[in-house]
Amino acid sequence: MNPKQPTPPSSGSRTSSSTASWKRRVxxxxxxxxxxKRKCSGTAPCENCRTFHRVCVFxxxxxxxxxxxxxxxxxxxxxxxxxxxxxxxxxxxADEGKALDxxxxxxxxxxxxxxxxxxxETLSDLDTSSSRGSVDAASKLESMRDLINVEGTxxxxxxxxxxxHYLCDEAPIKxxxxxxxxxxxxxxxxxxxxxxxxxxxxxxxxxxxxxxxLRHMTNADLASQFCSPFLVNALLSNACYFSDLSEAYxxxxxxxxxxxxxxxxxxxxxxxxPVQPSLTTLQGLLLLYERYSMSREDDLGYxxxxxxxxxxxxxxxxxxxxxxxxxxxxSQDMDISCRRTAWGLFNVDTMxxxxxxxxxxxxxxxxxxxxxxxxxxxxxxxxxxxHRDTRPxxxxxxxxxMCNLSMISRDISRNMFASxxxxxxxxxxxxxxxxxxxxxxxxESLPEIFxxxxxxxxxxxxxxxxxxxxxxxxxxxxGSDRSTTNSDEPKTPESPPPxxxxxxxxxxxxxxxxxQTAARxxxxxxxxxxxxxxxxxAHHFAMYAINLALFVxxxxxxxxxxxxxxxxxxxALSVVANRSALGRNLFHLFRQSVxxxxxxxxxxxxxxxxxxxxxxLDEEAVSQGHDRFDEYAxxxxxxxxxxxxxxxxxQTEGSGLQxxxxxGLSDMxxxxxxxxxxxxxxxxxxxxxxxxxxxxx
Numbered sequence: 001m002n003p004k005q006p007t008p009p010s011s012g013s014r015t016s017s018s019t020a021s022w023k024r025r026v027x028x029x030x031x032x033x034x035x036x037k038r039k040c041s042g043t044a045p046c047e048n049c050r051t052f053h054r055v056c057v058f059x060x061x062x063x064x065x066x067x068x069x070x071x072x073x074x075x076x077x078x079x080x081x082x083x084x085x086x087x088x089x090x091x092x093x094a095d096e097g098k099a100l101d102x103x104x105x106x107x108x109x110x111x112x113x114x115x116x117x118x119x120x121e122t123l124s125d126l127d128t129s130s131s132r133g134s135v136d137a138a139s140k141l142e143s144m145r146d147l148i149n150v151e152g153t154x155x156x157x158x159x160x161x162x163x164x165h166y167l168c169d170e171a172p173i174k175x176x177x178x179x180x181x182x183x184x185x186x187x188x189x190x191x192x193x194x195x196x197x198x199x200x201x202x203x204x205x206x207x208x209x210x211x212x213x214l215r216h217m218t219n220a221d222l223a224s225q226f227c228s229p230f231l232v233n234a235l236l237s238n239a240c241y242f243s244d245l246s247e248a249y250x251x252x253x254x255x256x257x258x259x260x261x262x263x264x265x266x267x268x269x270x271x272x273x274p275v276q277p278s279l280t281t282l283q284g285l286l287l288l289y290e291r292y293s294m295s296r297e298d299d300l301g302y303x304x305x306x307x308x309x310x311x312x313x314x315x316x317x318x319x320x321x322x323x324x325x326x327x328x329x330x331s332q333d334m335d336i337s338c339r340r341t342a343w344g345l346f347n348v349d350t351m352x353x354x355x356x357x358x359x360x361x362x363x364x365x366x367x368x369x370x371x372x373x374x375x376x377x378x379x380x381x382x383x384x385x386x387h388r389d390t391r392p393x394x395x396x397x398x399x400x401x402m403c404n405l406s407m408i409s410r411d412i413s414r415n416m417f418a419s420x421x422x423x424x425x426x427x428x429x430x431x432x433x434x435x436x437x438x439x440x441x442x443x444e445s446l447p448e449i450f451x452x453x454x455x456x457x458x459x460x461x462x463x464x465x466x467x468x469x470x471x472x473x474x475x476x477x478x479g480s481d482r483s484t485t486n487s488d489e490p491k492t493p494e495s496p497p498p499x500x501x502x503x504x505x506x507x508x509x510x511x512x513x514x515x516q517t518a519a520r521x522x523x524x525x526x527x528x529x530x531x532x533x534x535x536x537x538a539h540h541f542a543m544y545a546i547n548l549a550l551f552v553x554x555x556x557x558x559x560x561x562x563x564x565x566x567x568x569x570x571x572a573l574s575v576v577a578n579r580s581a582l583g584r585n586l587f588h589l590f591r592q593s594v595x596x597x598x599x600x601x602x603x604x605x606x607x608x609x610x611x612x613x614x615x616x617l618d619e620e621a622v623s624q625g626h627d628r629f630d631e632y633a634x635x636x637x638x639x640x641x642x643x644x645x646x647x648x649x650x651q652t653e654g655s656g657l658q659x660x661x662x663x664g665l666s667d668m669x670x671x672x673x674x675x676x677x678x679x680x681x682x683x684x685x686x687x688x689x690x691x692x693x694x695x696x697x
Contacts, residue, residue: 286348526569600620
């Protein structure tokens with residue numbers, strides 16, 4: 001062996017050397033080494049501190065490296081956010097004594113750790129209390145003194161600087177802004193809006209396939225058949241309704257300007273679309289229908305819906321008859337997208353027309369339904385942007401049940417609302433009872449999970465729709481068309497007149513009891529939605545269901561303005577209606593209608609009702625001068641500008657829109673429809689029934 005040749009190190013010495021080298025790459029230095037500018041070994045006590053007999057202290061909070069600092073900031077924000085949420089929870093659910101104890105601790109400058117210890121102990125006691133205690137705690141949220149302004153009666157508006165939720169916000173869906181929109185280049189904003197849409201708006205109707213759409217949007221391919229700039233901007237315009245970010249407004253704080261820039265971009269792109277129909281154009285039209293139905297000023301809701309239905313017929317997705325498109329003709333992405341869109345369009349058509357007591361337009365869907373047995377519900381629904389726990393979405397199960405309910409809804413609309421008679425004959429009475437029995441069977445066959453409280457909001461909304469259908473079925477009769485034209489052009493018939501109270505009926509069901517029970521079930525579902533998610537981001541349909549239930553209660557002979565369910569729904573309507581100009585108009589119509597019941601004396605004498613609620617519902621409050629709810633009448637002049645809207649009855653000369661006598665349920669639905677969707681003359685082009693199927697490339 002050559003003595004000059006170095007002996008190769010053993011594996012053990014290589015490991016030791018590697019470990020020693022790794023230990024020298026320390027993450028941070030102790031305070032003493034930093035001060036003396038010595039190289040620190042990185043573990044307490046470090047070698048320098050042992051040598052000089054010093055106390056070795058590591059303070060990681062001083063590490064200003066970007067990744068470490070960002071994580072530390074996020075952890076701190078998360079800690080304080082959770083602390084704040086738990087404070088709110090304690091105040092809401094604990095008894096008054098515990099709430100006062102909390103206040104006393106805060107006033108004595110308790111540290112965060114002491115505050116956290118007290119909160120943990122109190123909440124632990126609450127969690128181990130009886131279920132009845134939980135119900136009582138939740139019901140306190142609905143107490144009469146807190147009915148108005150629980151979630152604010154002015155629009156929330158985020159300032160651009162130092163908002164804790166904004167700083168903690170991380171959108172679950174990441175998509176690019178370009179090349180889809182020219183409104184902004186901010187990928188984070190677009191991701192935020194798209195995440196909001198697929199959390200709160202999309203699940204209810206689901207007329208596009210989320211997975212296919214997001215994949216193609218992420219790919220940023222303008223040649224895609226499943227994503228287009230028109231579709232994206234229409235989607236973003238809708239999503240702005242669910243956002244508190246200042247970027248969602250065109251005019252800061254003006255709710256009517258939410259999403260207006262994306263809407264303008266969508267309208268511009270729509271004018272530039274090719275004549276040939278496409279799946280993305282149809283989906284964009286449905287999104288514009290939703291957008292216009294909340295705008296109040298434009299009579300474009302029905303126009304967009306009718307145009308979407310016509311395009312669905314042209315593409316062969318829907319029609320009164322015709323062969324079904326088979327999966328063998330289409331790619332996998334096109335197959336699932338066509339199924340979603342065809343049945344989603346059917347769901348929208350039946351929901352809208354039945355809600356306003358009109359016959360639906362789509363009788364047949366030419367696509368097989370999405371088989372829920374083939375799609376395992378493994379996805380989670382997260383209540384973005386809140387930080388509550390996720391829960392199973394049950395999306396495919398929900399969509400299947402929604403389609404089942406829509407088929408019943410179609411038959412209700414066509415059997416009950418197509419007649420020109422103002423009363424129901426024995427044959428219609430029997431048909432109505434049979435339709436109610438079908439609704440009952442549908443409800444009884446729902447899976448057990450639909451009865452759980454920890455369900456996503458779209459399942460709650462589905463049950464709201466079921467109860468709204470019972471009200472639609474029994475509260476109003478089919479009526480005559482008040483239109484003066486005999487044209488055979490496609491029109492949605494006028495709303496029926498109020499029912500004749502002297503008409504004889506042979507129904508074996510107590511209609512009054514059925515509709516009152518349905519209204520109270522809507523109240524229960526609304527409380528559940530509010531408790532689990534709040535109402536600031538509730539879907540638009542929730543406003544319809546809540547408004548419908550309130551007018552059902554108002555028309556009851558035994559109406560009591562202090563009824564707990566009624567006051568709970570009033571509180572909920574004040575929240576959901578405040579999110580749009582349409583909602584504010586509807587809230588004003590409701591306020592005047594309940595004032596017409598002249599039960600203000602009961603409110604005035606009640607010590608359990610807040611002053612703000614008294615001003616809202618007391619008919620004598622109008623003599624006290626202007627209040628902020630009078631501003632909700634702005635825009636209602638539209639109803640008196642054209643006779644097709646039937647005006648607002650009962651106004652006294654010079655009283656303006658604050659002095660009319662209120663509306664009944666049928667009149668309310670007619671005005672609701674006028675404000676949101678317009679009237680049938682907005683779409684005059686003849687509807688062509690197509691027998692041939694237009695395939696997809």
